[in-house]
Amino acid sequence: MTTTTAAATIPFFPPDLFEDxxxxxxxxxxxxxxxxxxxxxxxxxxxxxxxxxxxxxxxxxxxxxxxxxxxxxxxxxxxxxxxxxxxxxxxxxxxxxxxxxxxxxxxxxxxxxxxxxxxxxxxxxxxxxxxxxxxxxxxxxxxxxxxxxxxxxxxxxxxxxxxxxxxxxxxxxxxxxxxxxxxxxxxxxxxxxxxxxxxxxxxxxxxxxxxxxxxxxxxxxxxxxxxxxxxxxxxxxxxxxxxxxxxxxxxxxPGLAARLARRAEIATHYTRHFTPLATRGILPPPPGTDGRCYYVYTLLAERRDDLHRHLAAHHVDGHVYYPQPLPHQPAFAHTAAPGGHWPNAERAARQCLSLPVYPHLTDAEVERITTAVLTFPT
Known part of the structure; x- marks a missing residue:
């Protein structure tokens, strides 16, 4: 009988960030x-x-x-x-x-x-x-x-x-x-x-x-x-x-420029593959390089929580930033306009899901992440 080893999860926050x-x-x-x-x-x-x-x-x-x-x-x-x-x-x-x-x-x-x-x-x-x-x-x-x-x-x-x-x-x-x-x-x-x-x-x-x-x-x-x-x-x-x-x-x-370039390379790869998903309810960031920083790569997904679970099942760790708009946070709600409505911020809080984009991801790991998103059933 043969056994298979489960793929290691690709973490969103890498524990070996400063190993080198x-x-x-x-x-x-x-x-x-x-x-x-x-x-x-x-x-x-x-x-x-x-x-x-x-x-x-x-x-x-x-x-x-x-x-x-x-x-x-x-x-x-x-x-x-x-x-x-x-x-x-x-x-x-x-x-x-x-x-x-x-x-x-x-x-x-x-x-x-x-x-x-x-x-x-x-x-x-x-x-x-x-x-x-x-x-x-x-x-x-x-x-x-x-x-x-x-x-x-x-x-x-x-x-x-x-x-x-x-x-x-x-x-x-x-x-x-x-x-x-x-x-x-x-x-x-x-x-x-x-x-x-x-x-x-x-x-x-x-x-x-x-x-x-x-x-x-x-x-x-x-x-x-x-x-x-x-x-x-x-x-x-x-x-x-x-x-x-x-x-x-x-x-x-001295290594910052190379690390930034690797982030940009990964983000460009994601965007190229994910742009066609817009018709299926998954929207990547706008393409291009002007005014881009690639600190975090974030998708807008109509079924964000389902996509998050799908990625986890494929051993990819996503991350939800800011699940509430600031004026909905208990600490700040008292300062918000009574009855205020921020539809785009509220939508972002429901749909944002971030993917790993740190510079020492391998090409194979980037492909695994890409494939996991592309195989999400819509």
């Missing part, structure tokens, strides 16, 4: 721990990492901080957004879009999204502008950048600040301009599953506004200006960047 960097990480920990300077936060490695990203982006300044979420908080604080103010955010996305606004005492106002790209609809945002509106805070989603040219024009026309939540979009370029540089300020996140993630938390603020940069730099470090320790000019936060992560990211940065 094990020696690098161990060397980095030892290097920082034994450095005579004994500087574990905001040291010269952090400064070099900030300068590397600033040069990459052609930005005025990059300020490293504790996370992408606190990067948004630092920007809102530095802009003076506070109680009585409104910030227009997408109705579909990650919780920090709403909780950072609430955290500074302001009110998030939820705009519906484009039904296909899943990013904030500029027309929906414009309809929500009131005298209390102080900023627009669009977010790049999954594999598509927000419509930053229209949102930049909208912010300028109404005299609003533009905060670009580009946490997931490092390396993306739209109309020749990098993600993170379209707004008055942008952010990146380095949590491990992001395109340039590391083994811990971390983020940056990107801005070409010198005064905003100066204020963010003080706010991240208890309101100190970096020249006089224990002299606090502002009521700040503890959102300081780790030297181990800075050194690790400095040494991994």
């Amino acid at each position: 960097d094990r020696d690098l990480l161990l060397d980095t920990v030892r290097e920082i721990a034994t450095d005579p300077a004994q500087r574990f936060i905001l040291g010269e490695r952090t400064a070099r990492f900030e300068e590397l990203l600033r040069t990459d982006l052609g930005a005025g300044d990059v300020i490293a901080c504790g996370s992408g979420t606190t990067a948004l908080t630092l920007i809102l604080r530095a802009m003076g957004i506070t109680a009585g103010d409104e910030v227009i955010v997408p109705a579909f996305g990650c919780a920090p879009l709403a909780n950072t606004v609430l955290g500074v005492g302001a009110t998030p106002v939820f705009a519906d999204i484009d039904p296909h790209t899943l990013v904030m609809d500029p027309d929906a945002a414009e309809a929500l502008i009131t005298p209390r509106t102080k900023a627009l805070m669009p977010a790049h989603m999954f594999s598509v950048m927000a419509d930053m040219p229209r949102l930049r024009a909208l912010a300028t026309r109404h005299g609003l600040r533009l905060i670009e939540d580009s946490a997931v979009a490092q390396g993306a370029v739209l109309d020749g301009r990098p993600a993170g540089t379209w707004g008055d300020a942008g952010v990146f996140s380095f949590v491990q599953v992001k395109s340039f993630g590391g083994p811990g938390e971390g983020g940056v603020v990107v801005t070409s506004d010198p005064e905003l940069a100066r204020t963010v730099r003080m706010l991240r470090n208890h309101g100190q200006d970096g020249t006089h320790r224990f002299r606090h000019h502002l009521v700040g936060l503890n959102s300081r960047f780790d030297e181990i992560l800075a050194a690790f990211q400095l040494r991994r940065h």
